[in-house]
Amino acid sequence: MHFDPEQLRVFSALMTEGSTSRASLELRTSRSNVRRIWQNLEEQLGESLFLTRDNGETEPTTAARRLDREMNSLLEEVRRFEATIRKIHQNGRVLRLGADRNLFNTGHFGRIFNTLRHDPRFRISFLEVGADEGKAAVESGACDLLFSIEGVPGRRLESRELPPMALDVACFRDREDPSPVQPEELSNWSWSLATITGENRALDTLNRIRKSGGGEGHLCSQHHFMRWAENAKSAEEDAVVCVRPVSFRRLPQVTFLPLGVEASYPLNVSYLKQHPYEFLETMVGHVDRALKSPENGLRSSES
Incomplete structure (x- = not known):
């Protein structure tokens, strides 16, 4: 029987992480994609591999444990590969912020950048995105959060207004x-x-x-x-x-x-509605509150 690398990575992630949510986060894909690959693998084998509990946790079946033992050497290679990736990102998963270079160089965006970089779950990186490249950058996964003045429309995207940039x-x-x-x-x-x-x-x-x-x-x-x-x-x-x-x-x-x-320039943030980082909306709310905070306001932080 032929197993493609993606099936092995999903199987290994589910065995290690114990839930589709954590597995999707680890693999930087959606939960629906994890479930689809998992179900395809079960169809190939003709056996159930994981049971889903009410709390969303997954429990390996006897067949999954047997497969884990029988493919131990191959799965170990997959896990070594995943461990290497985690070591590269040992300071946390990468959260990619996209923006136009001019916006990136403002104190307003600097405040956003500093707010997010204190989250221990992530390393923050910046991607320069032109005005006409925003939608493609978000949908392709090149950036996770796109900050722009005009906003980025799209059926797959969620956009929220942030506090405007004062002049x-x-x-x-x-x-x-x-x-x-x-x-x-x-x-x-x-x-x-x-x-x-x-x-x-x-x-x-x-x-x-x-x-x-x-x-x-x-x-x-x-x-x-x-x-x-x-x-x-x-x-x-x-x-x-x-x-x-x-x-x-x-x-x-x-x-x-x-x-x-x-008089000010507005600021918007856009991200995928179904993103592997399912807590992006919460993080955007955190940024929104930080920008509005009077004791940590943009003016006082830059004076």
Whole structure:
């Protein structure tokens, strides 16, 4: 009888983990896929291999224990392979966060990253995902959580809104007043809005600042903003409205002050509805609470 490697891996995982949920988590696949492969193996053998209890735990049958003994050497190879993978990820399973590079470089995303990396179950990694690649990246499993401004629609995807990214005003370091910059003050300056989103949404945000008394202003790229921040005093602009970068401490010649107007960039997170990490929704809720927390707010953590 022929056994394919996937059947052996599922059988070994069920014997080791004792539940389809833990086996699917270990194999980075869905519980339904584990059950399908398990049932196909039972059909090939003509015998039942596992019994499912009310609490979801699986118990190997006599046939499963016999198969385990008879295929001990082969299964041992499979288990050694799995142990090698676990050793590579000895600090926890990998949780892949996807986002556009501009979003990744904001303090808002830095707060999300730091919140998740304290979870002992995971090693956190980052994947740069372009605006038109989001859906494919999530559905293919390239990233587990995708953070974006526009959101990612799809029947297989779940999307949730997170606290929006507040806007700051980057201006010269020699400004002594630490209070928020009001729109009326912007109207006396030459200023730009650094965009990390699509042009339509960026223009809408720009117009909201203008209508609040901020004067004209214009859009600039994130790259332009960083070049300006490195040599602000020699630039034509007096200030740039932006989402505070995570690396702002590397820009000693610029100070960041809150913008005194209700204008911000929204933030969404998307993930598969049926994901091997079945507690992603709980983790997203944890991130949401951390971003809203007044004692650990984004402003105070970056000041």
